[in-house]
Amino acid sequence: MADNIISYIEMCAREGTNLQAGMNFGLGGTHSVILLSLRPNAPYHDRIEDGGFTLIYEGHDHPKNRMCANPKAVDQPEFFPSGRPTQNGRFYKAATETKDGKLPPERVRAYEKIKPGIWSYNGMFHLIDSWRERGDGRSVFKFRLEAVEGEEDLAMPTSASPVRRRIIPTSVKLAVWKRDAGRCVQCGATDELHFDHDLPWSKGGTSISIDNVQLLCMRHNLKKSAKII
Numbered sequence: 001m002a003d004n005i006i007s008y009i010e011m012c013a014r015e016g017t018n019l020q021a022g023m024n025f026g027l028g029g030t031h032s033v034i035l036l037s038l039r040p041n042a043p044y045h046d047r048i049e050d051g052g053f054t055l056i057y058e059g060h061d062h063p064k065n066r067m068c069a070n071p072k073a074v075d076q077p078e079f080f081p082s083g084r085p086t087q088n089g090r091f092y093k094a095a096t097e098t099k100d101g102k103l104p105p106e107r108v109r110a111y112e113k114i115k116p117g118i119w120s121y122n123g124m125f126h127l128i129d130s131w132r133e134r135g136d137g138r139s140v141f142k143f144r145l146e147a148v149e150g151e152e153d154l155a156m157p158t159s160a161s162p163v164r165r166r167i168i169p170t171s172v173k174l175a176v177w178k179r180d181a182g183r184c185v186q187c188g189a190t191d192e193l194h195f196d197h198d199l200p201w202s203k204g205g206t207s208i209s210i211d212n213v214q215l216l217c218m219r220h221n222l223k224k225s226a227k228i229i
């Protein structure tokens, strides 16, 4: 579930592939996977908008190679020299077809690195728009992803009216992980951890403040949910 903490190996096992690249379109033909880098010194300028409901994900640069010594100085490519679409091109095409009403939104699962080998699952998103933006003398791709509640059955068509979900910013996750020393605040467990909203959204809680987010193990998370309901 969203905001769970998992190991790199668990993440790859879940997605059935060795995740190396940041953008992975159409895994298994059912959904896509992106790896986020929202940290202050991150190489891409991903951002959260719309009060936390929307993620704006930046496309990927030209690989650094013989043909391109400085990827930050050239436009992000839509196609390979062969004419095949890059990952930017594939996500862009899907988003454009959704915007034009031709296809339901591509489902995208996002993960972000908390520390080496430790990742946080950011939950399910719907890819609903994409465009190019100019900045620093070049053009980059942007992708609009709406955070949605729940996991959705990948065998079923994408829901046209999903329940929207708020994202916990990476800066908050990193600060909470550090404060709680990577342990459940109730019992000190270091496995099956989850970033928990102390006061849930439905009761007026916020995820923007680290004061309202804590680390809980699955057992204490379930105990707490039972109490709230």
Ligand SMILES: [Zn+2]
Binding pocket: 184, 185, 186, 187, 188, 189, 216, 217, 218, 219, 220
């Ligand atoms: Zn616990």
